[in-house]
Amino acid sequence: xxxxxxxxxxxxxLTLGCAVLVVRLRNLSGAVMALSxxxxxxxxxxxxxxxxxxxxxxxxxxxxALPVLxxxxxxxARAEVRDTGDLxxxxxx
Amino acid sequence: MHTVYGALALAEIAxxxxxxLRLALGPTVADRIVALNTxxxxxxxxxxxxxxxxDRSIYLDVAIWFxxxxxxxxxVFARYLERELL
Numbered sequence: 001x002x003x004x005x006x007x008x009x010x011x012x013x014l015t016l017g018c019a020v021l022v023v024r025l026r027n028l029s030g031a032v033m034a035l036s037x038x039x040x041x042x043x044x045x046x047x048x049x050x051x052x053x054x055x056x057x058x059x060x061x062x063x064x065a066l067p068v069l070x071x072x073x074x075x076x077a078r079a080e081v082r083d084t085g086d087l088x089x090x091x092x093x
Numbered sequence: 094m095h096t097v098y099g100a101l102a103l104a105e106i107a108x109x110x111x112x113x114l115r116l117a118l119g120p121t122v123a124d125r126i127v128a129l130n131t132x133x134x135x136x137x138x139x140x141x142x143x144x145x146x147x148d149r150s151i152y153l154d155v156a157i158w159f160x161x162x163x164x165x166x167x168x169v170f171a172r173y174l175e176r177e178l179l
Contacts, residue, residue, distance in 0.1 A: 003096070003099035003100070003102070006103055007102065011106065021113075033125045033129045034116060037116060040132055040133055041136070043136070044106070047143060052154060052155045055155045059155070060158070063133070063162065063163075064166045064169075067166070
């Protein structure tokens with residue numbers, strides 16, 4: 001039983017850490033890969049909580065399909081979002 | 094014996110945490126792709142050991158999906174890296 005709680009808290013911490021990484025990473029492709037890691041750890045959390053069917057759809061959608069969709073969108077837009085300070089200035093006005 | 098399997102599943106997740114550190118620090122895109130593929134592999138192994146720990150064979154299905162779809166994701170990421178769309 002203690003293995004269950006340890007895996008539960010470890011996976012929650014890893015999911016949260018990867019979600020913070022998605023926001024904090026400056027590289028866009030790196031952020032997309034951190035999003036894919038969020039999906040992988042979330043599906044692992046579903047397995048630990050005893051819902052393998054939810055884990056299936058989370059692997060396919062959250063870990064592969066959604067990051068690939070983001071990659072395609074970034075590749076088509078070719079957006080250079082580097083200067084967040086300028087962006088924040090524009091938001092403030 | 095079953096406790097050993099549980100400890101092994103925990104250890105795989107801990108290794109995954111170390112690989113996430115490389116995903117955060119990795120200077121190049123290739124580093125991050127390899128780190129992501131390794132995370133998915135460690136997750137599949139952890140699901141395998143967790144299925145052995147809980148004696149439920151339905152979890153093995155999730156591990157097979159993890160393995161096959163991490164391969165697919167690595168292929169797609171490598172294709173977009175090759176065409177330099179990132």
